[in-house]
Amino acid sequence: MTAQQWRQRFSDLLAGNHSATGDPVDAGARLIVFDPDGEEVFRAALARHHRFVDEDRAVWIRPLVGGQDTLDGYMFNLGVTRRRALEWEDAQVVDGIVEMNLVTGQRARVEPADGADLEELACWDDFTDRLTPEEDTALRRLDADSWQGRYA
Numbered sequence: 001m002t003a004q005q006w007r008q009r010f011s012d013l014l015a016g017n018h019s020a021t022g023d024p025v026d027a028g029a030r031l032i033v034f035d036p037d038g039e040e041v042f043r044a045a046l047a048r049h050h051r052f053v054d055e056d057r058a059v060w061i062r063p064l065v066g067g068q069d070t071l072d073g074y075m076f077n078l079g080v081t082r083r084r085a086l087e088w089e090d091a092q093v094v095d096g097i098v099e100m101n102l103v104t105g106q107r108a109r110v111e112p113a114d115g116a117d118l119e120e121l122a123c124w125d126d127f128t129d130r131l132t133p134e135e136d137t138a139l140r141r142l143d144a145d146s147w148q149g150r151y152a
Contacts, residue, residue, distance in 0.1 A: 006091045007052060010059070010098045013110055014048050018096070028121040030113040031063055031086075036105045045117040046110070047081075047124055049140040057103075058087045060142040064120050067127075074123040078139070078147040 012018060019027035033042040044063035051060040066080030086108055091100040098110040113121055128136060135149065 003091075006093050006098055009093045009096070010091075010110055011050070013098065013112060014046055014050055014061075016048070018112055025122070025125060028113045028118060029110050030117040031061065032109045032111070033102075034107045034109075036107075041106070043117070045113050045121040045124070047121075047139075049142065051142045053085075056085075056087065057089075058085045060085050062139070062142065064124050067120060067123055074127060076124065076127050076151065078149075079152040082145065082147070083142045 013029035016023075016025060016027035019025075028048065029046045031042070031044055031046050032040060035041050042063075044065055047062035047064060049062065052058075053060065060083050062081060062083050064076070064081060066077040067074060086100060087103045088100040088108075089103055091098060093099075096112075100108040100110070102108055128139070131139070138144070
């Protein structure tokens with residue numbers, strides 16, 4: 001398996017290009033991280049954007065944490081819903097799922113989201129419709145560790 005193949009699958013999962021209905025908003029991805037002993041230590045839906053940094057063998061992602069229902073609708077605190085990096089030793093596609101061995105010794109899986117994770121992604125999609133084009137572009141760049149502005 002080439003790096004291009006697993007990266008393409010990673011990108012397709014986040015974009016929802018695996019939707020059974022053909023509509024990418026009906027699908028998306030989640031991240032599950034396991035400790036070396038196999039215990040699950042983290043699970044979250046992933047925003048639809050990412051950024052590979054080849055020289056670091058890293059991919060920047062945005063796990064969807066910090067969302068809550070408010071009087072103004074479902075909102076995310078963008079100071080909490082921050083970018084995170086997955087630094088990998090190697091990666092491959094197994095049965096349509098991207099499996100990564102991380103430099104930390106942990107193992108990460110990026111797989112199709114379902115259930116509550118897919119619902120959280122739908123809430124994120126609705127929330128990002130509230131953003132200005134400038135805010136949306138800033139989030140998609142995945143180049144800042146903090147968020148200054150609305151929804152912080």
